[in-house]
Amino acid sequence: MRTRHLAAIGLTAALLAAGCGGADPAADPAPAAGAESAPGAAAESVTPVDGCADPDAAREKITGTLKVGWSAALSGPLAQAVGAVIDGMKARFEVANAAGGVGGVKLEVVAKDDAFNPEKAKANVNELIQKDGVHVLDTFGSGQLNAVADDQNEACVPLLFGQASVPAYRDAKNFPWTTEYLPSAEVEMAVVVEQLKKKYPGGATVALAVNQTESGQGYAQGFKKAIEGTNLKIIKEAPLTDPNAAATTLKASGAQVLVDAGVTTDCLTLSMAVGRAGWKPDTFVQPANCVDGKSLYEPAGEAADGQQIMVWLKDPGNPIYAEDEAVKKYLADMEAQGNKAPLNNYTVNGWAIADLMVDVFTTASSSPDGLSRLGIMNAARTQEYHPPMFIDGIDWKMSPTQALGIMAFRPFVWSAEKKTFEPAGDVVDISHNYAQGD
Structure with a gap:
C-alpha cells in the first residue's frame, strides 16, 4: 500500500488564473504499516x-469531532444499496x-434522507451546513449533485467523492470545493472500447x-x-424507459454487442428483459455501478451469464481474494x-470512500x-493513494488540473453457474491518456 500527495507548488497560480486496508492509516498521522506516506506535501x-461566504470559517481548525454529512436515498428503490454504502463508511470511521x-479528532457520519429527490437533497445540504455544522459533505446521484453544488461551493464546505460522474463537477475552476468518486463515464467507456477492439x-x-x-x-x-475512429458502429439506440421495449427493439437490430448506458436500477431489469426476449448478445456490457452480483x-x-463489467474494487466474497491481506483485514474489522453485510459490494464501496477520506483528513492535519x-x-x-480495497494496480489519482480519480479498471464477466464474477483480463490503465491534464 502507498500514499502520496502530489506537490502543489507552481500549480496554484495556474489554477487561479484559469478560474487502507492492511493497517489503519487513521491513527495520528503515522502511516500504516508498509505504506509510503508524505503527509502535508501540498506546500x-x-x-x-x-x-x-466566510473565508475565515473555511480556514478554522476542526477539533473534537469532524462531521461528514450525507444527503442520501435512505428510502425508495435505492435505499438498500445506499444504506450499505453508508454502513461501510461508518464501519471504516469506527x-x-x-x-x-x-x-x-473523531469522525462522525450525519445522514439525511432525500428519497433520491434533487430538491430534497438541496434542502438537506443547506440544513447540514447551517444547522448541523458539518465539515464535509457527500451525496448520491447526478441530479442531486447538480442541485447542491452551487450552495455547497459558495459555503466552501468540501463535497468529497460525490456519488456521481457528471463531467462539469470535475472542473476545479468552476467547482473548486467539489470532487466526484464514481469513474468518469468517458474514462470507463474508453476502457470498455479498448476491450471490444x-x-x-x-x-x-x-x-x-x-x-x-x-x-x-x-x-x-x-x-x-x-x-470515434474505430470499426465499432452503433446501429440502434433505445431508451430504457421501458426495458422490455428496449430489449425487443435492440434485439431486432441484430447487433453483436449490447451496451447498457444505465444506472444501478437498470442492470437487472435490462438483463431480465433481454432474457424474456430470447436474445443472447455476443457481448453484453454493464456499467461499473452494477457490480453487486447477488442482487x-x-x-x-442464465440471462446474465457472460455479462462484462469493469471493476475497481476487490470483492471480499470472490474466491480469488481469499488470501488477499487487505480483504482479510477488512473482514476481520x-x-x-x-457488521452483518461485509460481503455486500456497496458496503465495500462505502468502506473505500471512507478510507479515501481518512487519507485526506490525515494529510490535511499535517499540512x-x-x-x-x-x-x-x-x-x-x-x-x-491506493486504498487497500482497490484492486492491485488501480490507484486514486487527483491533481489540481486533473480530477478524474479512477483511471484504470479490471474487466470481469459474470458466471451464472458459479454465481460470481471471474477475471476477463488484466488491469487496463489509461491514465497515460490524461498525463497532460487533457
Whole structure:
C-alpha cells in the first residue's frame, strides 16, 4: 500500500488564473504499516477562498469531532444499496476512531434522507451546513449533485467523492470545493472500447440502451466518443424507459454487442428483459455501478451469464481474494464491529470512500492549513493513494488540473453457474491518456 500527495507548488497560480486496508492509516498521522506516506506535501493552497461566504470559517481548525454529512436515498428503490454504502463508511470511521481518530479528532457520519429527490437533497445540504455544522459533505446521484453544488461551493464546505460522474463537477475552476468518486463515464467507456477492439479486431455492431437521466446520457456520450475512429458502429439506440421495449427493439437490430448506458436500477431489469426476449448478445456490457452480483445478476439466471463489467474494487466474497491481506483485514474489522453485510459490494464501496477520506483528513492535519475545510480540500485536490480495497494496480489519482480519480479498471464477466464474477483480463490503465491534464 502507498500514499502520496502530489506537490502543489507552481500549480496554484495556474489554477487561479484559469478560474487502507492492511493497517489503519487513521491513527495520528503515522502511516500504516508498509505504506509510503508524505503527509502535508501540498506546500501552498490550491483551493481559492476569495469566493467563500466566510473565508475565515473555511480556514478554522476542526477539533473534537469532524462531521461528514450525507444527503442520501435512505428510502425508495435505492435505499438498500445506499444504506450499505453508508454502513461501510461508518464501519471504516469506527476503525479510525478506535485508533485515536485523526490527530485526536473523531469522525462522525450525519445522514439525511432525500428519497433520491434533487430538491430534497438541496434542502438537506443547506440544513447540514447551517444547522448541523458539518465539515464535509457527500451525496448520491447526478441530479442531486447538480442541485447542491452551487450552495455547497459558495459555503466552501468540501463535497468529497460525490456519488456521481457528471463531467462539469470535475472542473476545479468552476467547482473548486467539489470532487466526484464514481469513474468518469468517458474514462470507463474508453476502457470498455479498448476491450471490444481486442475482441473484435475487424469491428462490430453495437446496440445502445440508454437511461434518460444525466448519468445515463453521460455513459452514452462517453461510449460514442470512445468509438470515434474505430470499426465499432452503433446501429440502434433505445431508451430504457421501458426495458422490455428496449430489449425487443435492440434485439431486432441484430447487433453483436449490447451496451447498457444505465444506472444501478437498470442492470437487472435490462438483463431480465433481454432474457424474456430470447436474445443472447455476443457481448453484453454493464456499467461499473452494477457490480453487486447477488442482487443484480444472480436473480437473472442464465440471462446474465457472460455479462462484462469493469471493476475497481476487490470483492471480499470472490474466491480469488481469499488470501488477499487487505480483504482479510477488512473482514476481520467488519466482524469485530458485528457488521452483518461485509460481503455486500456497496458496503465495500462505502468502506473505500471512507478510507479515501481518512487519507485526506490525515494529510490535511499535517499540512500548513491543518485539519480545516481548506486543508481538507487542498489534500483532496492533490491526492494520490491506493486504498487497500482497490484492486492491485488501480490507484486514486487527483491533481489540481486533473480530477478524474479512477483511471484504470479490471474487466470481469459474470458466471451464472458459479454465481460470481471471474477475471476477463488484466488491469487496463489509461491514465497515460490524461498525463497532460487533457
